[in-house]
Structure formats: C-alpha cells, structure tokens
Amino acid sequence: MFSKLQYISQGNTVEQQLYNIHQALDNGCDWIQMRFKNGNSNELFTLAEAVKILCNEYLATFIINDKVDLAIQINADGVHLGANDMKIGEARNLLGNHKIIGGTANTFEDIIHLSKEKCDYIGLGPYKFTTTKTKLSPIIGLEKYKRILSKMQEQNIQIPVYAIGGIEANDIDNLLKIGIHGIAVSKLLTNNPFTKELIIQLNEKLYVNF
Numbered sequence: 001m002f003s004k005l006q007y008i009s010q011g012n013t014v015e016q017q018l019y020n021i022h023q024a025l026d027n028g029c030d031w032i033q034m035r036f037k038n039g040n041s042n043e044l045f046t047l048a049e050a051v052k053i054l055c056n057e058y059l060a061t062f063i064i065n066d067k068v069d070l071a072i073q074i075n076a077d078g079v080h081l082g083a084n085d086m087k088i089g090e091a092r093n094l095l096g097n098h099k100i101i102g103g104t105a106n107t108f109e110d111i112i113h114l115s116k117e118k119c120d121y122i123g124l125g126p127y128k129f130t131t132t133k134t135k136l137s138p139i140i141g142l143e144k145y146k147r148i149l150s151k152m153q154e155q156n157i158q159i160p161v162y163a164i165g166g167i168e169a170n171d172i173d174n175l176l177k178i179g180i181h182g183i184a185v186s187k188l189l190t191n192n193p194f195t196k197e198l199i200i201q202l203n204e205k206l207y208v209n210f
C-alpha cells in the first residue's frame with residue numbers, strides 16, 4: 001500500500017530544496033516527490049542524487065516530478081506525470097512495471113483516461129486554490145471530489161487517489177470519508193516550525209482506520 005502522505009518539494013535553489021526535503025524526512029514524511037520547476041539539468045541531477053541518498057537513509061519513497069530520464073538515471077522509485085508531460089504508456093515502457101507512475105486528474109474524464117493508461121496512483125486537484133502551482137486547473141472542491149470518487153466506485157476504478165491543492169489538516173476527515181487514499185502537500189510542510197507535530201497529526205488522521 002502506498003504511503004498516505006506525499007510531500008511535494010519546493011524551493012528556488014538546490015540548497016532550499018534539499019533543506020525542505022530533509023526537514024520533511026527528518027520529521028516523519030516517508031514519500032517525497034522532488035518538484036524543482038526552475039532547476040536546470042545540472043541542478044536537477046545534483047539535487048536528485050542527494051535526495052536519493054537521503055531517501056535511502058530514511059527508507060522513504062522517492063519519485064521525481066516530470067523528469068522520466070532523470071528518474072531512470074538516478075534509479076528513483078518513480079515519477080509523477082501530468083497532461084503536459086511524457087505519456088504514461090511511454091514512461092511505463094521506459095521505467096518498467098516496478099516503478100511508480102502517478103498521473104494528474106482534474107475531471108472524471110481524466111480519471112477514465114488514466115485508468116486506461118494504467119498509472120499507479122492519481123493526483124486529483126486542485127482541491128482548493130493554491131499559489132504553489134502557477135498554471136492551476138479549475139478548482140474542484142469537496143462536492144465535485146465526491147461526485148468523481150462516487151463515479152469511480154460505480155465503474156470499479158480502484159486506483160488510489162490523492163487529494164492535492166491547498167490541502168490542510170482539517171481537510172483530511174472529509175476527504176477520507178469520500179474515499180480519498182491520501183494527500184499530496186507542499187506548502188503545508190515547507191518552512192513550518194512545527195513540522196514534526198504536524199506530520200504526526202496528519203498521519204494520525206490519515207491512518208485512523210489502520
């Protein structure tokens with residue numbers, strides 16, 4: 001079973017990225033998505049090498065946003081791919097069946113497409129407004145999440161869905177009630193003075209029935 005809490009890294013430099021990722025790992029997060037949008041290829045490689053070592057030390061899952069070639073080079077655990085990234089089928093041919101490939105959905109039609117592409121999990125968002133991602137798709141909100149998850153159940157689509165986009169601790173109970181598997185967060189776990197306590201609180205909420 002995939003971890004229910006995924007930290008999506010942020011930071012404008014390799015040093016900021018590495019600090020934020022290390023903080024998340026050291027305070028109990030066990031799934032890192034390295035997302036470094038303004039890094040050049042050298043910076044991305046340098047960061048990915050260091051994060052791979054850290055994730056090995058912390059026994060954490062390590063996926064890379066967008067960059068399939070880098071994930072192969074570093075032997076990361078997988079990638080996350082959106083509509084403007086490499087097609088999931090092509091990434092699967094390159095990565096093989098034992099690597100994680102996550103896909104992005106904003107509508108139920110996206111979910112149908114991703115289920116045909118056989119991705120391993122779905123990031124459904126944005127749940128709420130967020131400034132972390134600049135080109136945001138339409139905000140989905142709880143009621144539309146409910147409709148989408150209900151349609152997935154009707155059509156027996158069983159891919160784990162992660163809520164993403166402005167997620168906070170007090171969103172978790174409602175999201176779990178409608179069938180969300182977990183959450184993917186960025187701002188919530190970045191530069192937070194109480195990261196350890198917060199991750200404990202998030203995991204207590206996320207794993208409430210385990």
Ligand SMILES: Cc1ncc(COP(=O)(O)OP(=O)(O)O)c(N)n1
Pocket residue numbers: 006008033035065066080081082083084085102103104105122123124125133162164184
């Ligand atoms: C878990 C998760 N869900 C969605 C996204 C968004 O991916 P994408 O649409 O490719 O946008 P960018 O993150 O590349 O700007 C994600 N990264 N992770």
Ligand SMILES: Cc1ncsc1CCOP(=O)(O)O
Pocket residue numbers: 008125126129130131132133164165166167184185186187188
């Ligand atoms: C990558 C991504 N895709 C949709 S929202 C988002 C950013 C989520 O970050 P935050 O948890 O800070 O809103």
Ligand SMILES: [Mg+2]
Pocket residue numbers: 065066080081082083084085
């Ligand atoms: Mg992307």
